[in-house]
Amino acid sequence: MTDHDREPQAIRAEALESLLIEKGLLTADAIDEVIVRYSERVGPMNGARVVARAWIDPDFKQRLLEDGTSAINEFSFEGGRIEKLVVVENTEKVHNAVVCTLCSCYPWAVLGLPPRWYKDPQYRSRIVREPRTVLKEMGLDLPADLEIRIWDSSAEVRYMVLPQQPEHSLGKSEQELAQLVTRNSMVGVESL
Ligand code: FE
Numbered sequence: 687m688t689d690h691d692r693e694p695q696a697i698r699a700e701a702l703e704s705l706l707i708e709k710g711l712l713t714a715d716a717i718d719e720v721i722v723r724y725s726e727r728v729g730p731m732n733g734a735r736v737v738a739r740a741w742i743d744p745d746f747k748q749r750l751l752e753d754g755t756s757a758i759n760e761f762s763f764e765g766g767r768i769e770k771l772v773v774v775e776n777t778e779k780v781h782n783a784v785v786c787t788l789c790s791c792y793p794w795a796v797l798g799l800p801p802r803w804y805k806d807p808q809y810r811s812r813i814v815r816e817p818r819t820v821l822k823e824m825g826l827d828l829p830a831d832l833e834i835r836i837w838d839s840s841a842e843v844r845y846m847v848l849p850q851q852p853e854h855s856l857g858k859s860e861q862e863l864a865q866l867v868t869r870n871s872m873v874g875v876e877s878l
Contacts, residue, residue, distance in 0.1 A: 721799065729798010732763045733846060734867035736773075736796060738860045741851045751775055754846065763795060771796065774837060775848040776874070781832050782847045783821065783874030785813045786839040793844035797869055804873065814838070824875045847874040
């Protein structure tokens with residue numbers, strides 16, 4: 687682990703967690719539930735709502751691609767400050783994926799907690815050197831003629847992928863569409 691993976695807050699949080707469990711005030715299951723909620727639902731659901739709106743509202747999509755930070759401020763997401771957010775669009779010709787090669791910078795405000803693999807040194811180094819192979823290992827087998835672009839997040843700029851809307855979802859409501867959008871599709875390691 688490197689730099690901000692092990693911030694003092696993280697160490698404090700772990701210490702508190704151990705203490706609360708030891709005192710019987712909290713169970714590990716309850717903690718896991720909170721983590722799952724933030725990592726699988728609340729966080730990514732913010733991003734999913736953004737994606738769904740971009741799919742049905744071309745003006746919003748244009749604002750989102752031009753200035754992700756201010757477009758996302760049109761939503762009133764609670765918690766998680768919005769860093770400078772750049773949204774990159776997947777198309778017929780280009781597939782985008784996101785990494786932080788240095789550590790684990792991630793757009794928390796829209797995607798919640800980063801998945802474990804995102805912080806893995808293997809993912810961080812290999813996705814840049816051999817993106818097609820890594821994506822295939824993760825279950826995304828992209829056509830050879832599809833250009834792959836990898837975006838390296840930092841403390842200053844975070845990236846989110848706008849996935850392509852699946853054909854079968856045309857005509858669905860914004861809420862229904864948001865349900866289809868997965869966290870991994872917004873990191874660019876999955877297609878919908
Ligand atoms: Fe980082």
